Amino acid sequence: MSFQELELLSKMVEIDFIMELLERALRDELQQLTRKKVRVSIIGDCTRLPKPLQVLLREAEETTKNNSQLHLICALNYSGQNDILQACQNMALKVKDGLIEPEDINKFLLEKELETNCTEFPNPDLLIRTSGELRISNFFLWQLAYTELYFANLLWPDFGEDEFVETLSSFQKRQRRYGGRSGS
Incomplete structure (x- = not known):
């Protein structure tokens, strides 16, 4: 095995460990987060995460969506560049569908399309x-x-x-x- 292959394998093992750790922590802490009225929001591309973790993340968001004491935002597989790109694509689709005009696009509309729109203070x-x-x-x-x-x-x-x-x-x-x- 080459050095590059060993390095890639090592990173994969580390990522798997981190994902398992996140899943375990979320399972262990979800009841306490709910009791303490913590709202959980997930931003980022979760489609590349393990399926059981995706299900657990959706469950955490759904279970805590009405909590208002504290807002915990977890950025998982998040990219600022992709966030801006996706916001621009969403606005372009709205222009294409006739929902907005190009001149309607401003910083406030863009901010509504960013993933951090899930919080009052983004x-x-x-x-x-x-x-x-x-x-x-x-x-x-x-x-x-x-x-x-x-x-x-x-x-x-x-x-x-x-x-x-x-x-x-x-x-x-x-x-x-x-x-x-x-x-x-």
């Missing part, structure tokens, strides 16, 4: 990126336009309460300008 105020990576990796490309970014040089499992408080403290000190100039 644009995050803060993105925390762990692992020391200094990129957003095709994540929420439209939605992050005015998001504050925080890069932590820790792997996600090591990012704990102290780091979270430090992140929030940093965020509180920032001047949010939403594309405008600072008032100096």
Whole structure:
């Protein structure tokens, strides 16, 4: 077996493990999420996920759809580029079907077609990126336009309460300008 084949096999095993872990966690926690009134929404292309996981994800969304205490959005096999592309395709179909005119297309209509339209607040105020990576990796490309970014040089499992408080403290000190100039 070549090095590339071993590397591909290793990634497949890792992905299978992560999918099984997600399925197990969701089965174990769904009742607690429901009890705590957490709404679960899934965004991304789930068609490539294992069928039992797809069924469980749909069940979680359906079971929790009326919950309103907290909204947990899970991005699985999500691509910001594909999200924007799919939104544009949906708007093009609406133009083709005579439901809208091309001049009706604006940022608000596009945002309604994005997968994050499942939430009342689709644009995050803060993105925390762990692992020391200094990129957003095709994540929420439209939605992050005015998001504050925080890069932590820790792997996600090591990012704990102290780091979270430090992140929030940093965020509180920032001047949010939403594309405008600072008032100096």
